[in-house]
Amino acid sequence: MPADGGIGASTKRREDIRFLSGTGRYTDDLNRPGQAYVFFLRSNVAHGKIKSINTDDAAAMPGVARIFTGADFEGVGGIPCGWQVTDKHGQPMQEPAHPVLAQGKVRHVGDPIAAVVADTAEQARDAAEAIEVDIEDLPAVIDMKKAVEEGAPKVHDDLTSNLCYDWGFVEENKDAVEQAFQDAAHVTTLELVNNRLIANPMEPRVAIGDYDPAGDMSTLYTTSQNPHVIRLLMGAFVLGIPEHKLRVVSPDVGGGFGTKIFHYAEEAFCTFAARALKRPVKWTSSRSEAFMSDAHGRDHVSTIQLALDADNNFTALRTDTYANMGAYLSTFAPSVPTWLHGVLMAGNYKTPLIYVNVKAVFTNTVPVDAYRGAGRPEATYQLERVIDKAARELGVDPIALRRQNFITEFPYATPVAVEYDTGDYHATMDKLEEIADLSGFEARLAESKSRGKLRGLGVNCYIEACGIAPSNLVGQLGARAGLYESATVRVNATGGLVVMTGSHSHGQGHETAFPQVIAEMIGIDASMVEIVHGDTANAPMGMGTYGSRSLAVGGSAMVRATEKIIAKAKKIAAHLLEASEGDIELKDGAFSVAGTDKSVAWGDVTLAAYVPHNYPLEVIEPGLEETAFYDPNNFTYPSGAYACEVEVDPDTGKATIERFAAADDFGNIVNPMIVDGQVHGGIAQGIGQALLEGCVYDEDGQLLTGSYMDYAMPRADDVPYYHVDHSCQTPCTHNPLGVKGCGEAGAIGSPPAVVNAVVDALQRNGSSITHIDMPLSPSRVWAAMTQ
Amino acid sequence: MTDVTMTINGRAVSGAVEGRTLLSTFLRETAGLTGTHIGCDTAQCGACTVHVNGASMKSCTVFAQEADGAEVTTIEGMANADGSLNTIQQAFQDHHGLQCGFCTPGMVMTAAALLKENPKPSETEVRDYLKGNLCRCTGYHNIVKAIMAASGQDVSAIAAE
Numbered sequence: 001m002p003a004d005g006g007i008g009a010s011t012k013r014r015e016d017i018r019f020l021s022g023t024g025r026y027t028d029d030l031n032r033p034g035q036a037y038v039f040f041l042r043s044n045v046a047h048g049k050i051k052s053i054n055t056d057d058a059a060a061m062p063g064v065a066r067i068f069t070g071a072d073f074e075g076v077g078g079i080p081c082g083w084q085v086t087d088k089h090g091q092p093m094q095e096p097a098h099p100v101l102a103q104g105k106v107r108h109v110g111d112p113i114a115a116v117v118a119d120t121a122e123q124a125r126d127a128a129e130a131i132e133v134d135i136e137d138l139p140a141v142i143d144m145k146k147a148v149e150e151g152a153p154k155v156h157d158d159l160t161s162n163l164c165y166d167w168g169f170v171e172e173n174k175d176a177v178e179q180a181f182q183d184a185a186h187v188t189t190l191e192l193v194n195n196r197l198i199a200n201p202m203e204p205r206v207a208i209g210d211y212d213p214a215g216d217m218s219t220l221y222t223t224s225q226n227p228h229v230i231r232l233l234m235g236a237f238v239l240g241i242p243e244h245k246l247r248v249v250s251p252d253v254g255g256g257f258g259t260k261i262f263h264y265a266e267e268a269f270c271t272f273a274a275r276a277l278k279r280p281v282k283w284t285s286s287r288s289e290a291f292m293s294d295a296h297g298r299d300h301v302s303t304i305q306l307a308l309d310a311d312n313n314f315t316a317l318r319t320d321t322y323a324n325m326g327a328y329l330s331t332f333a334p335s336v337p338t339w340l341h342g343v344l345m346a347g348n349y350k351t352p353l354i355y356v357n358v359k360a361v362f363t364n365t366v367p368v369d370a371y372r373g374a375g376r377p378e379a380t381y382q383l384e385r386v387i388d389k390a391a392r393e394l395g396v397d398p399i400a401l402r403r404q405n406f407i408t409e410f411p412y413a414t415p416v417a418v419e420y421d422t423g424d425y426h427a428t429m430d431k432l433e434e435i436a437d438l439s440g441f442e443a444r445l446a447e448s449k450s451r452g453k454l455r456g457l458g459v460n461c462y463i464e465a466c467g468i469a470p471s472n473l474v475g476q477l478g479a480r481a482g483l484y485e486s487a488t489v490r491v492n493a494t495g496g497l498v499v500m501t502g503s504h505s506h507g508q509g510h511e512t513a514f515p516q517v518i519a520e521m522i523g524i525d526a527s528m529v530e531i532v533h534g535d536t537a538n539a540p541m542g543m544g545t546y547g548s549r550s551l552a553v554g555g556s557a558m559v560r561a562t563e564k565i566i567a568k569a570k571k572i573a574a575h576l577l578e579a580s581e582g583d584i585e586l587k588d589g590a591f592s593v594a595g596t597d598k599s600v601a602w603g604d605v606t607l608a609a610y611v612p613h614n615y616p617l618e619v620i621e622p623g624l625e626e627t628a629f630y631d632p633n634n635f636t637y638p639s640g641a642y643a644c645e646v647e648v649d650p651d652t653g654k655a656t657i658e659r660f661a662a663a664d665d666f667g668n669i670v671n672p673m674i675v676d677g678q679v680h681g682g683i684a685q686g687i688g689q690a691l692l693e694g695c696v697y698d699e700d701g702q703l704l705t706g707s708y709m710d711y712a713m714p715r716a717d718d719v720p721y722y723h724v725d726h727s728c729q730t731p732c733t734h735n736p737l738g739v740k741g742c743g744e745a746g747a748i749g750s751p752p753a754v755v756n757a758v759v760d761a762l763q764r765n766g767s768s769i770t771h772i773d774m775p776l777s778p779s780r781v782w783a784a785m786t787q
Numbered sequence: 788m789t790d791v792t793m794t795i796n797g798r799a800v801s802g803a804v805e806g807r808t809l810l811s812t813f814l815r816e817t818a819g820l821t822g823t824h825i826g827c828d829t830a831q832c833g834a835c836t837v838h839v840n841g842a843s844m845k846s847c848t849v850f851a852q853e854a855d856g857a858e859v860t861t862i863e864g865m866a867n868a869d870g871s872l873n874t875i876q877q878a879f880q881d882h883h884g885l886q887c888g889f890c891t892p893g894m895v896m897t898a899a900a901l902l903k904e905n906p907k908p909s910e911t912e913v914r915d916y917l918k919g920n921l922c923r924c925t926g927y928h929n930i931v932k933a934i935m936a937a938s939g940q941d942v943s944a945i946a947a948e
Binding site (some may be wrong): 011012013015017019020021026200202255257287614676680681716721746 | 805818825862863879881887890895910918921922923931942945
């Protein structure tokens with residue numbers, strides 16, 4: 001292994017130096033000469049008809065450059081949706097228009113009505129207060145089931161109803177599933193809510209539009225997880241700017257968690273306004289704006305049923321889900337409850353028959369899209385809760401019931417279309433039982449009891465699908481994009497490398513982990529490798545970072561490009577060593593001739609590539625730079641088993657996490673320290689969902705949780721130390737690194753563990769409660785206990 | 788507009804501000820010290836934490852005019868004299884106490900204030916003191932561990948967790 005870390009080393013992160021010294025460069029830290037500032041006037045009602053907008057007084061306010069309204073965007077494209085779902089009748093989903101600024105109607109609190117551009121941010125805000133907007137209130141639809149009732153107010157007047165699609169999967173299995181339920185020895189049914197969440201990366205979104213008339217060149221600086229995707233969507237579908245006249249830069253980005261994947265109206269606005277005004281236009285979201293304009297997550301209401309035979313084998317599963325789309329379709333919203341949820345319903349189990357129905361519904365709320373895990377937490381939560389309930393109904397050990405039904409042979413083709421390549425679910429469960437010290441639970445239970453506290457244990461498994469692919473399949477499923485990744489590896493004359501990757505790091509540590517891979521491949525120090533990302537001007541077209549795909553897909557592209565580099569370098573080395581190319585070996589940063597002591601250093605070869613004096617110019621081009629695009633032939637399938645122990649205070653209903661353990665199988669690991677950190681963060685978000693977080697609208701569509709005063713983010717004293725382990729490793733069989741992805745696991749695996757534990761604590765105390773909907777706040781738990 | 792002058796990381800900085808200008812804005816826009824981050828608008832996230840006259844404060848809760856004449860220390864003023872990371876900063880790197888880095892300046896400033904008040908805090912005391920600082924990436928595990936390590940306490944027992 002290279003001295004400063006190859007594959008498997010917990011190399012300290014190089015990016016930390018700038019973050020710890022205050023010299024990171026986040027989008028809001030950037031300012032362009034002569035820039036103006038925009039303030040968006042947003043709707044304060046959930047649904048209404050815009051009768052008039054009077055901007056005369058506001059336009060005369062100091063510093064105001066121009067005020068834009070929806071009328072300025074007539075003839076301009078709307079915000080596009082990147083995934084078209086086909087319903088169970090073979091019809092395309094209903095797809096409403098999504099103007100950059102509201103036209104005719106407002107459809108959720110926070111919908112932008114007008115945009116004031118002024119010399120300072122304060123002037124823009126002041127002037128916005130002088131805009132007179134006359135809105136005729138319309139009845140709002142917030143509850144999904146009411147939204148699809150006959151006669152419900154329509155969010156979009158030009159659609160036939162508020163139903164975006166009614167999806168059945170696998171539709172051909174529906175009758176067989178019904179038969180299996182009729183034949184079942186036992187059926188467990190559970191109705192549950194997967195609570196609406198707000199992603200809340202700590203850095204609010206920022207966009208700066210810039211325009212250079214000399215070259216007719218637009219640049220957008222934005223807080224995005226995938227700048228190339230924004231360039232394509234905004235350029236091609238909204239503003240009509242060809243990609244060679246549009247550059248998108250995402251510098252340091254302060255967390256994403258999904259909500260910075262999507263193309264937002266504010267990005268298009270700033271780019272548009274900069275072109276109109278011939279000056280840079282900057283928008284910095286306040287946190288209050290973020291709550292009402294960042295895409296939200298989850299928000300499913302489901303009924304799940306599990307059928308078992310007399311021996312407790314799972315024979316069939318079916319689920320009916322209502323999935324909230326909000327008022328408009330965010331970029332990947334339609335895919336989340338379908339292709340990221342339905343196809344995961346087999347979980348870790350060999351259930352032979354599965355049917356998933358999803359009704360996606362428009363409501364007068366902020367659009368809902370992918371949030372850490374995206375569909376997979378919703379699938380896992382349903383499945384692992386209903387299994388837990390079944391075990392309790394049957395009086396069997398929940399772990400034993402799971403083990404009995406585990407998939408044990410791979411590859412395994414599920415009845416919901418996907419094929420798992422590898423996994424060992426007994427091994428992760430064994431590891432969990434060890435690290436969670438489950439054998440010591442009874443003693444801890446007694447100790448809690450002695451203090452008057454109710455202790456409970458919750459265990460569950462999860463499987464997820466990462467590195468969404470391949471492109472030709474997702475295209476058939478409705479994706480309007482490819483899902484490959486790219487890398488250009490540029491070797492400099494003196495031997496250092498620059499990797500330009502389409503992946504984007506916003507906390508994941510790519511700048512440290514990616515060089516570890518190249519260092520291992522070539523046998524040089526990782527410090528000789530620099531990672532460049534987040535700028536469409538220098539990275540090849542890439543799809544960005546989400547879905548735990550960066551190392552599995554982006555890392556694979558980098559490996560492929562580096563393999564091309566090594567292959568060419570061997571040719572050069574063969575020439576320099578006057579040997580046959582087939583005899584050249586690369587080890588520890590030197591090329592040698594097999595079986596001899598003849599060798600040439602990496603740096604000598606790279607120098608020869610750029611100073612080709614002694615060089616086979618007739619057969620090889622000079623230079624050493626290669627690009628690869630990698631399109632995986634399958635998802636990867638990380639899996640794991642999680643255990644949570646809670647204490648419930650019987651006097652208040654407050655549940656406290658006492659212990660949390662996670663045994664994950666991520667395949668091969670490049671940087672264990674970073675992987676630990678990813679799992680920690682995911683678990684905290686899952687605990688947040690289970691105990692604390694919930695986005696609440698009142699029946700009129702007012703957002704009641706519009707700040708950190710009302711939306712309970714997990715804080716340091718809400719969570720314990722976590723015991724995480726990823727020593728169970730079944731490498732992915734179809735990518736060159738054998739990696740699976742670890743970014744979302746914690747958020748997927750932890751909510752059911754917490755809820756299972758609280759239900760366990762209450763049942764051990766004699767309660768007949770079988771379910772409490774998240775978040776399990778003290779008031780909800782207390783209410784359940786006193787029912 | 789009112790002229791204010793304050794000493795930031797040992798350097799005098801002057802600027803004209805409105806009555807409503809927050810110290811956080813002054814630090815970022817006037818002093819050009821963008822290490823102080825703004826993560827919310829309700830004084831709940833702690834990303835903008837700095838030290839004013841030696842006390843830890845959320846700089847979004849202080850008007851720039853109130854800080855006229857004050858001694859302010861920001862994340863940019865925390866490194867050792869030779870530019871290397873100080874003990875707390877180094878512990879954050881050693882124990883992976885940051886991911887996206889956005890909350891990090893506030894976390895470091897809060898941790899410094901804690902260790903000044905309480906040089907050997909317990910885990911519970913660290914978690915309690917961090918209540919005003921939100922992090923969405925780390926789940927706090929490695930932040931708590933880093934602060935414990937920076938205080939000179941042995942964290943090897945939690946290394947495996």
